[in-house]
Amino acid sequence: MIYNNNSMSIKSWAEDDRPREKLLLKGKAALSDAELIAILIGSGSRNETAVALSKKILASIDNNLNQLGKMSVADLQKFKGIGEAKAISIITALELGRRRRLEEATEKPQITGSKAVFEIMQPLIGELHHEEFWIVYLNNSNKVLHKEQLSKGGLTGTLVDVRLVFKKGIELFSTAIILCHNHPSGKLQPSQADKSITSKLKLAGETLDIKVLDHIIITENAYFSFADENLL
Numbered sequence: 001m002i003y004n005n006n007s008m009s010i011k012s013w014a015e016d017d018r019p020r021e022k023l024l025l026k027g028k029a030a031l032s033d034a035e036l037i038a039i040l041i042g043s044g045s046r047n048e049t050a051v052a053l054s055k056k057i058l059a060s061i062d063n064n065l066n067q068l069g070k071m072s073v074a075d076l077q078k079f080k081g082i083g084e085a086k087a088i089s090i091i092t093a094l095e096l097g098r099r100r101r102l103e104e105a106t107e108k109p110q111i112t113g114s115k116a117v118f119e120i121m122q123p124l125i126g127e128l129h130h131e132e133f134w135i136v137y138l139n140n141s142n143k144v145l146h147k148e149q150l151s152k153g154g155l156t157g158t159l160v161d162v163r164l165v166f167k168k169g170i171e172l173f174s175t176a177i178i179l180c181h182n183h184p185s186g187k188l189q190p191s192q193a194d195k196s197i198t199s200k201l202k203l204a205g206e207t208l209d210i211k212v213l214d215h216i217i218i219t220e221n222a223y224f225s226f227a228d229e230n231l232l
């Protein structure tokens with residue numbers, strides 16, 4: 001007889017195939033995303049295991065964990081076998097992961113290039129559904145003095161006040177700044193408005209001796225650097 005693992009209880013599986021036991025025996029890195037989620041939810045439905053149910057949830061979002069982190073309790077409860085408590089467990093775990101990334105970013109205060117900026121700012125703005133414009137203020141060693149949201153807008157754009165950008169820079173004795181904003185659309189190419197505000201801020205910074213080192217456009221998984229593309 002051929003058994004369908006989807007409908008068998010996890011307890012009936014070989015010990016090496018059980019997520020909890022597998023984690024203990026082989027370490028957390030040996031588990032798939034579905035197996036990790038299966039540990040969170042504990043059990044599946046009458047007709048499928050926790051692992052099968054987890055695979056179904058992941059398949060619905062093309063196995064994208066970032067998308068999983070955006071799902072609501074109501075979204076998750078659409079899957080048979082996921083009640084409110086299990087949905088909350090999944091959301092809580094993903095939120096802890098996001099906060100961990102944010103903490104790791106704050107522990108790397110020196111900017112060595114555009115990728116370092118992306119790693120700091122992506123957890124803050126990379127997954128938002130609206131656009132935000134931020135300024136990263138640096139000292140003369142390119143260490144981060146402060147990060148500040150300058151404006152918050154809709155899906156189409158934000159308003160940037162040049163005076164506020166440099167007022168803060170002067171208060172912090174900053175010698176350089178990096179401009180950052182997100183594109184909720186996922187498109188990386190800068191708009192004409194992006195290019196215009198970059199030129200405007202660069203010119204104002206030269207007058208005040210505060211250099212604009214870069215302008216980073218951030219999406220969920222990637223970024224565009226004005227400096228890397230020689231657009232500054």
